[in-house]
Amino acid sequence: MKLRNAKFTIGEVVRxxxxxxxxxxxxxxxxxxxxxxxxxxxPAEIRPSKDQPFYHLLAENDETAYIAYVSEQNLEHDDSDEPLRNPQVSQIFDRQPGGQLKPKAILAH
Known part of the structure; x- marks a missing residue:
């Protein structure tokens, strides 16, 4: 396995x-x-390479909240500052001063 650095970190909001x-x-x-x-x-025409980081997201669209599994090549940083509506966010993350989300201490490893 090739050593890779993930572009996005746990707690980062992406789109x-x-x-x-x-x-x-x-x-x-x-x-x-x-x-x-x-x-x-x-679909084969949009299938990403397996040889890259994949991210587990607490995701949402205009209609629903769900868990998504997405390749790095298909993500970008979300700088909209819009709050996330996914109800699981507050179960896994605590909001820090300044609005940053960090994993709850009991879940961090």
Whole structure:
């Protein structure tokens, strides 16, 4: 496995480059670590490389909140400062002075 540095960190708010959703990173895999079935469900013309970090997000769009698994190449930093509505955010993160979100101490490893 090639050593890679993740571009985004736990607690960082990101948005998808192609699809209308955003979320907060709560875990990072250094490379693809999901099922082949999940991988093959992505249309071949937009299927990202497995050889990059993948991020677990507490995601949301205009209609719902959910968990997403997204490749680094498909994410960008979200600097909108809009609050996240996903109800799980407050279960995993504490808001710090200045508004930054940090994992709750009992969950940090």
């Amino acid at each position: 998808h480059k192609m699809f209308p959703f955003r979320g907060i990173v709560f875990d990072v895999d250094p490379e693809f670590s999901n099922t082949e079935e999940w991988w093959n469900a992505i």
